[in-house]
Amino acid sequence: MFRDKCCGEVGERDIGRILTLSGWVFRRRDHGGLIFVDLRDRTGIIQVVFSPEVSPDSHELAHTLRTEYVITVRGEVRRRPEGTENPDIPTGNLELYVSELRILSRAAPLPFMLDEPKEVSEYLRLKFRYLDLRRPEMYRNLLMRHRVTKLVRDFMDSKGFLEIETPMLTKSTPEGARDYLVPSRVNPGHFYALPQSPQLFKQILMVAGVDRYFQIVKCFRDEDLRADRQPEFTQIDVEMSFVDMEDVINLVEEMLSFVFREALSVDLSRPFPRFTYAEAMERFGTDKPDLRLDLELKEMGDLAEKGSFRVFLDAISDGGRVKGLCGKGMAGLSRREIDLLTEEAQSYGAKGLAWIKVKGGFDSPIAKFFPTQVLEQMAERLGAEDGDLMLFVADSEEVVHNTLGRLRVSIGRRQGLMRDGYSFCWILDFPLLEWDPDEGRFVAMHHPFTSPKEEDIPLLLEADPQDRQTLASLKARAYDIVLNGYEIGGGSIRIHRPDIQKKLFEVLNLSHDEVEEKFGFLIEALKYGAPPHGGIALGLDRLLMLMVGADSIRDVIAFPKTQKAQCLLSGAPSPVQERQLKELHIKLDL
RNA sequence: GGGGUGGUAGUUCAGCACGGUUAGAACGCCGGCCUGUCACGCCGGAGGUCGCGGGUUCAAGUCCCGUCCACCCCGCCA
Numbered sequence: 309m310f311r312d313k314c315c316g317e318v319g320e321r322d323i324g325r326i327l328t329l330s331g332w333v334f335r336r337r338d339h340g341g342l343i344f345v346d347l348r349d350r351t352g353i354i355q356v357v358f359s360p361e362v363s364p365d366s367h368e369l370a371h372t373l374r375t376e377y378v379i380t381v382r383g384e385v386r387r388r389p390e391g392t393e394n395p396d397i398p399t400g401n402l403e404l405y406v407s408e409l410r411i412l413s414r415a416a417p418l419p420f421m422l423d424e425p426k427e428v429s430e431y432l433r434l435k436f437r438y439l440d441l442r443r444p445e446m447y448r449n450l451l452m453r454h455r456v457t458k459l460v461r462d463f464m465d466s467k468g469f470l471e472i473e474t475p476m477l478t479k480s481t482p483e484g485a486r487d488y489l490v491p492s493r494v495n496p497g498h499f500y501a502l503p504q505s506p507q508l509f510k511q512i513l514m515v516a517g518v519d520r521y522f523q524i525v526k527c528f529r530d531e532d533l534r535a536d537r538q539p540e541f542t543q544i545d546v547e548m549s550f551v552d553m554e555d556v557i558n559l560v561e562e563m564l565s566f567v568f569r570e571a572l573s574v575d576l577s578r579p580f581p582r583f584t585y586a587e588a589m590e591r592f593g594t595d596k597p598d599l600r601l602d603l604e605l606k607e608m609g610d611l612a613e614k615g616s617f618r619v620f621l622d623a624i625s626d627g628g629r630v631k632g633l634c635g636k637g638m639a640g641l642s643r644r645e646i647d648l649l650t651e652e653a654q655s656y657g658a659k660g661l662a663w664i665k666v667k668g669g670f671d672s673p674i675a676k677f678f679p680t681q682v683l684e685q686m687a688e689r690l691g692a693e694d695g696d697l698m699l700f701v702a703d704s705e706e707v708v709h710n711t712l713g714r715l716r717v718s719i720g721r722r723q724g725l726m727r728d729g730y731s732f733c734w735i736l737d738f739p740l741l742e743w744d745p746d747e748g749r750f751v752a753m754h755h756p757f758t759s760p761k762e763e764d765i766p767l768l769l770e771a772d773p774q775d776r777q778t779l780a781s782l783k784a785r786a787y788d789i790v791l792n793g794y795e796i797g798g799g800s801i802r803i804h805r806p807d808i809q810k811k812l813f814e815v816l817n818l819s820h821d822e823v824e825e826k827f828g829f830l831i832e833a834l835k836y837g838a839p840p841h842g843g844i845a846l847g848l849d850r851l852l853m854l855m856v857g858a859d860s861i862r863d864v865i866a867f868p869k870t871q872k873a874q875c876l877l878s879g880a881p882s883p884v885q886e887r888q889l890k891e892l893h894i895k896l897d898l
Numbered sequence: 899g900g901g902g903u904g905g906u907a908g909u910u911c912a913g914c915a916c917g918g919u920u921a922g923a924a925c926g927c928c929g930g931c932c933u934g935u936c937a938c939g940c941c942g943g944a945g946g947u948c949g950c951g952g953g954u955u956c957a958a959g960u961c962c963c964g965u966c967c968a969c970c971c972c973g974c975c976a
Contacts, residue, residue, distance in 0.1 A: 341933030355936070375926085392934050400936090417927055419908065423937070424925080426910045431968050484976035504976085531975040532899095655901080655972080742976090755976050860969095870968065 310380055316352020318399055322385040329354065329404060330380040330412070332442070333373050335423065343370045347381065347404075350447050355394070355403040356381050366409040376415035376422070376442075382408040430862070434876040437867055449856050449864045452571065456852060457524050459567045460544055467559065469520040469546070474509035476502060476526070481826060484755070486530035488539070496893040502528035502540075505845055507755060508830045510547040511802055514841040515833045521547045524848065533871045535860040536794060536850055540869075546799070547843035553785055553801055556844050557734060560789060560797070564732070572855060574730065580789070584737040593631075593713020595738075598793030599731035601720035605712045606689050608632040608700060617677035619662065623702035633712050634690040635697035636723050639665040652718065653701065658711040662700040666692045717793060730854070733790050737761070740768075740784040741815065743776065749817040750779055754786040756816060757809070757830070758800040759842075761785055765808060773815045789846070796851050799844025806834060 310330045318327065334348035343358040358370035362383070373379065383406040394400035419436050420428040422443055433440040440446055461471065480487045480501035487501035503509075505527050513521045523545045530539060548555065561578050568574040581599065588595050591604045612620035612630040620630045635641075641649070646663060653661040664672035670683045678686075692698050701711045720726050740760050741750040752758060760768050761783040771778050786800035803809045809831065813823050823831060849861035862868035869875050889896065 335936075335938095337935045337938050339932055339935065339938075342935075343933095344935050344938085346936070357934085359933075361933090389934070392936090394936055396936085417908065421909065421926065424909070426925090428909070429905090429968065431905095432909080434968090481976090485974085507976095529975060532973080534975090535970070537975070657972090752976055758976095871970090872967085874967095876968095 314351040315347050315349045315354045316398065318354050318385060318402055318404070320401070323387055323402065324385065326382065326384050326407075327404060328380060328382045329356070330378070333375055333377045333379060336370075336373055336375070338371060343367065343373075345370065345373060345379075347379070348442075352399060353397050354399040355388075356383070356406050357403050358406050358409070362405050363407045363409075366406050369409050369411070370406070373411070374415060374417075376418060376439075377411055378413035378415070380410040380412060381406045431870075431876065434862075434868070434870060437877045441866065446863070449852070449858065450866060452856050453848075453852055453864055455571050456567055456855070457848070459570050460522075460524065460563065463563050463566050464522045464546075467520070469522040470518060471523055472513060472518065472521055473523065474503065474506040474525065478503050478509075481508075488528045488530050491892040491894055493892055504529050505543060506545055507757070508827065510545060510843060511757065511830060511838075511841065512833050514547055514549045514802075515836065515838045517549075517839075519549045519839075521545075521843075533869070533873060535862075536853065538849065538861060538865060538868055539873045541861070541865075542848040544797075544846040544848050545843070546845065547841060549839040549841045551801075551840070551842055553736075553787060553842065556799060556801075556842055557787065560844060560846070561732075568730065568855075576730065576732065580732040580734055582734040582736055585735055585739065586737065588735050589709050593709035593711075593716060594793075595735050595788065596790045596793055596795045597713075597733065598717055598720070598726070599733055600727040600729065600792060601716065601725055603634065603636075603716050603720055603725065605631045605633055605709070605716065608686065608689070611678075611682050611686050611689070612700075612702070614682045615678035617662070617674050619660070620700070620702045623704075626704075628702065628704045629708045630700060630702040631708050631712055632686065632690050632701075633699045633716055633719070634692045635663075635699055635719055636725060637695055638697035638719070638723065639667045639671075639695045641665075641697060649699075649715075653711050653715060656711040656714045657707045658701045658703055661711075662702070664698040664700075666694055666696050666698065668694070731792055735788040735790060736786075737783045738786045738788070739780065740764070740782040740786075741779050743780060750776075750815055752812075752816065754784055754798065754800050756812060756818075756827070757802045759785045759803045759808070760812075768808065768815070769811055771811075771815065773817070779815055785842070787844070789844075791851070791854055794850050794854060795847075796854070797844055797846035799842065801840070801842035804834060804838040804840050806831075809834065 309328055312327045312329070315329055315331050318329070329347060331347040331349040334346040334353055336346070337344040341360065345356050345358070346353045347356050358367045360367040381404060383404045385402055385404050388401055388403050418439060420432050420439070422439065441450065464471070477490060477500040480489065480499065481504065485504050487504065490500040490502065492498045492500060506523060506525055510521050525543055525545050526540050527543050528540050531537070533539065546556070546559070548559070561580055565576045565578060568576050583591070583597070585595055588597055591597070593605050608630045609624055613624060623630055650661040662674050664670050664675055664683065664686070666687055670680070675683060686698060690698050699715065701708045703711070739753050740758065742753045744751045764782045767778060768782055784800060786798065788795050788798040790796065803812065849864055852864040853861045856864060858864055867875065867877060874880065
């Protein structure tokens with residue numbers, strides 16, 4: 309018998325009862341006479357008391373207790389004496405007087421303290437992940453992950469979706485991210501790939517008449533890591549038949565509203581705002597805008613042309629743009645601080661950063677290039693008032709948007725303009741194709757099975773594959789969902805018409821053989837009566853990171869990898885024995 | 899592949915610009931005392947490959963070069 313209940317579950321009604329509890333020694337306070345131990349399990353902490361008057365043996369043994377020993381105690385639950393309650397913990401009015409102590413497991417001194425108020429290095433946290441996960445904050449994250457996946461499954465089930473597993477050992481798809489490869493022993497020289505997503509299989513399930521599929525599934529991409537990117541990550545993968553974009557969007561909004569209400573008691577306001585890709589780029593400089601911030605980029609080209617500042621005029625005549633951003637309350641920045649801001653802008657790709665302080669008049673090295681009336685128009689358009697700093701970037705459209713888009717967020721943070729809460733939005737009307745200068749051809753922006761918008765289908769079908777302008781203008785029936793500046797999902801309505809698919813491969817400059825080799829089985833399947841279908845995949849890790857307020861998805865993954873894609877706990881990846889390589893017909897070339 | 903921050907006791911850090919006593923602090927650990935603590939308190943003690951390798955120097959934790967690791971970012975991530 310280890311326990312009658314968990315530590316955090318002991319309540320007022322247990323007063324007077326004899327209970328057995330088990331857990332870890334969180335903290336001990338040994339007064340010589342009385343010994344207090346905070347006993348911890350995943351549900352919480354309760355104070356247990358060792359008194360020589362209650363049990364001399366237990367009291368004696370309790371002197372040997374150390375941090376993180378695993379113990380079982382038996383004794384009477386009592387109300388704490390007046391004035392000794394601890395209002396900081398839920399069980400703070402109670403304590404258990406130990407009459408019997410069993411030490412189940414001793415613990416070596418820990419490599420780091422679990423109640424450490426200071427941050428421990430992530431290296432140690434990952435190497436001793438089992439200790440890190442004992443911390444209540446990390447346990448809360450695991451619990452939230454469990455709850456959210458459970459809620460998603462309940463919701464999808466209630467909507468008639470089937471969770472169907474797709475293969476982990478599958479076929480390499482050279483388009484897109486780098487694959488993780490797995491050698492096949494019985495097929496020398498052949499390799500499986502771990503899936504970057506179940507994309508092809510879920511579409512085939514639609515052909516199979518499954519109608520509504522979902523899966524909470526691991527995906528693998530061998531690319532460099534970031535705070536929000538791990539080599540293996542989890543998607544909530546969804547595919548539906550006989551739907552259009554609105555059906556998918558509605559389903560996802562409903563699901564997220566359900567999950568946020570049940571898991572966080574947060575009511576999301578629906579419908580989520582929507583922006584076209586072009587609008588998002590114009591107003592926020594990014595296709596994943598953080599809408600907790602009202603600040604927007606403003607067109608300045610027309611006003612720039614009324615002045616004589618060469619940098620602006622040259623950018624425009626070179627086909628670039630001039631846009632501005634209002635730095636609220638930043639007119640007081642020193643020269644040094646503005647230099648730092650300029651360096652930041654340069655790190656985002658801009659050649660420089662033009663600025664005008666609104667302080668009484670207009671204070672700036674470039675003010676002299678503009679009539680006062682134009683300066684006033686600039687301020688008015690940016691919403692800049694006395695005490696604000698107007699910022700300008702003049703460059704190619706891409707650089708202008710990237711630089712100001714990032715400055716927008718960094719200024720918003722610095723100036724404390726960011727609202728709390730969860731700001732969702734949809735980004736729609738993505739370009740169907742993107743020119744890849746390296747490969748000298750168009751590539752699919754989403755993936756090659758994404759349907760063009762209805763009105764663009766004739767354009768595509770009649771387009772000359774060399775007509776870059778027309779092809780670049782085609783819009784896709786694709787959608788991304790964004791939360792607080794993070795892309796947390798994306799999807800599309802798929803092509804189910806063979807003539808459109810064929811034409812798309814043509815403009816992607818993929819030969820029949822290449823198509824056959826890469827996606828042949830899906831193309832084949834689409835011949836045999838494919839329903840119109842579409843879907844979406846949500847990044848579960850990123851969603852959870854934002855839900856729990858973590859800075860990295862590593863904090864919502866039980867056993868994440870480092871930036872070099874290593875598991876510090878297990879030591880993976882590692883060399884293998886010569887014999888294993890031989891079986892797989894692999895020779896190393898290091 | 900590139901840019902940045904960090905690496906000194908078990909942990910978190912100071913020391914490094916300006917090289918020069920025995921490399922410090924807090925927490926933790928060990929021993930002792932302590933019957934109402936809750937980050938218990940008091941007294942005492944142990945604990946260091948200053949990430950690793952090389953170089954400069956009479957002398958390197960400190961300066962130089964290289965390298966490894968962790969983190970942040972760019973590229974990359976259909």
